[in-house]
Amino acid sequence: MIRPTSVAELQAVLADEKPLWVCGLDTKRRFRAAPPPEATLVSMAGLAGVIAIHPEDQVAVAWAGTPLVEFQEALAEHGLRLPILGEWRMGGAGWHAAGMPGTLGGWLAMDMPHVWPGYGPRRLLLGATVLRGDGTIAKAGSQAVKSVAGYDIHKFLVGTRGTLALFLQIIVQALPLGGGPPLVEYESGVSNGPVEAILTTTPTGFADALARHASITVVRAPATQTLWLSGSALAGEGDRVVAATPVRDARAVWPGGARVPHAERKLMGMAKAAFDPERRFNPGELGL
């Protein structure tokens, strides 16, 4: 696997004809498609480091390859944190919270589950610089916590799994340590609770474990490992644990189960054609 340590080096790899299969620290391989044999495997983890933390504005700028754990430590030195939940892992009798493996870019590209209502990655991500398939670099957003200047491309790229462009640098809003509603501590297993949730990017085993739980209805989208949970669901503190969209009966909201609707599937193809027409980035991911 190639691990460029400068943007120029990454651009040089891209200049080669082969498509790139891109990861950060490769901690989410099991959620992804298999790389095509002809692809060059590239890790973004060499483009790492915190660029600036502005505690007075609660804004931080970092390379996308920065490990999440390092980023949180750097923020903590300024009394700040990124309010996100760690990843789920299967192990022993059930699943458990496994801290925060991976990088900032991976967190955004894969759109990991989060627990703060209203504080998903699309709210926290204020701006980004990205590498495009033709080798150019473009930015979207700004360091302001609120902006409606043009289309929110940086937010749209969240969850697109590096199929359209690659995050190079990101600008995020951080929150004070100890401020706001408490982050819920997940100890282990599934317990009854009043919460419904949608989780994305969960391991297959997690879905099976949940499905065996009598009080939970699970609807899943195998392509994206998205789960819709109804009935009682995750452990937590009541309404504070709603992950993305509270849904009592997921199937009523998304008729036809969890398949990507035809119109959206078509738009995904059009997005790929508009952003990465040469299919340089992660071909085959999400079926694109």
Next chain:
Amino acid sequence: MPTRDALVDAMERLVGADAVLSQPGALKAYDCDAYSLDRATPRVVVLPSSREQVRDIVRWCLDADVPFTPRGAGTGLSGGAMDALGGVILSSKRLNRILDIDVPNRRLWAQAGAVNLHLTQAVEADRLHFAPDPSSQSVCTLGGNIAENSGGPHTLKYGVTAQHILALTLVDPDGEIITLEAGGPGFDFVSLVVGSEGTLGIVTDAWVRLTPTPEAVRTALIAFPTVAGASQAVAAIIASGVIPAALEMMDRQILAALRAAFGLDYPEGTDALLLVECDGCDADEVDAEMAVAASIANDQGALQVQIAHTRAERAALWTARKKGIGAMGWIAPTIITHDGVIPRSKLPEMLEFVATVAEEHGLMVANLFHAGDGNLHPCIAFDDRDPAQVEAVIEAGEKILRRCIELGGSVSGEHGIGVEKIDLLQEMFTADDLRLQADAKRIFNKGGLCNACKVLPNQKGCLEHRRRWRGVAT
């Protein structure tokens, strides 16, 4: 392009004569939104009452090569609802129904023309509300909120419109009805459509998230002897970990206007007012948060801290914020409210810059803004019958927004780009950045008919119309 008569006939066949406006007097009312420096009269205004009618109108326009522009209540502040090329305006006036209320799942389904405040009123009894609360919320529409990604004072805590849209249906620029869901499998196209200013299609209806109405609300109005003191209090409150529901500032000129218009009075020597609102489920916690804010304010030299506990007391304190712009109307024939964002630590520096620019151009400027977000609203008073003053206002506004870019901020926090800020967008972003945006637009909109000439610069056939919009050419 068909003749106007042919256009009117066609629209009447599609939606009925009572849903088509074509008299010059009626059309005049649609020549601009709340940004009035640029104007263009549409050839016809249509009031569809279903998704299918919207689709049929769009398809007819595509066949006949006629530009079309969606419009809500016309309260937008950057010209997004102006019919730039002289075609059809699709008004959402008759798409104003609430279609379903789902209290257990805290969501509501409404048509695009439903009024923002009506959504909240429909679920008030269930202690729920629709969180985005732009100043125009008593008239502005859900579709407009989606187009502009509207904010408001309480978005500091609850987030802007994008955080509150669960799914939406739009008629895309090819005339197809499509439904998009946020947080579903696949790409999140909702995050692209919200804030796209009606350039990616015409939203006909949406499921919105309902937010529990906080049980306990405390509001404080704090008087400061200096703007710098108030700005420092803002930074310190945010840094303390308290996330107020709203954190709003008003400067000396707004106070003068409030005094002139409504006889409101504030302590001697007040140069800035800060409105702080904290809310939550637990009254003790909210009181504790407010105590932190009040103590910070006192440390920063506050002259007076008034805390309201009842709804009536709160309303009285909010008067200063809500009537501020209206009060400006009492002291000048025309006002224009600008919209820029900066990192909030730059507030004192920026306010000084705004004052200097106003002085250079001989203009009266007042500031009333979302301090917690760093979202400025310099409000410039002038007489729009005097071309020299209009010129000065435009120049001053551009200087202020350029400074926002230099300070790492944005040329718009909540009003959008529309036609007003297209040039400034080119200063905020490079050609490569704008190409990225153009590629995103191309996913939905490959032609030049759906809300043409908005947001992105250099659209085909737009440049030559700009002098016409400004009223300096025909």
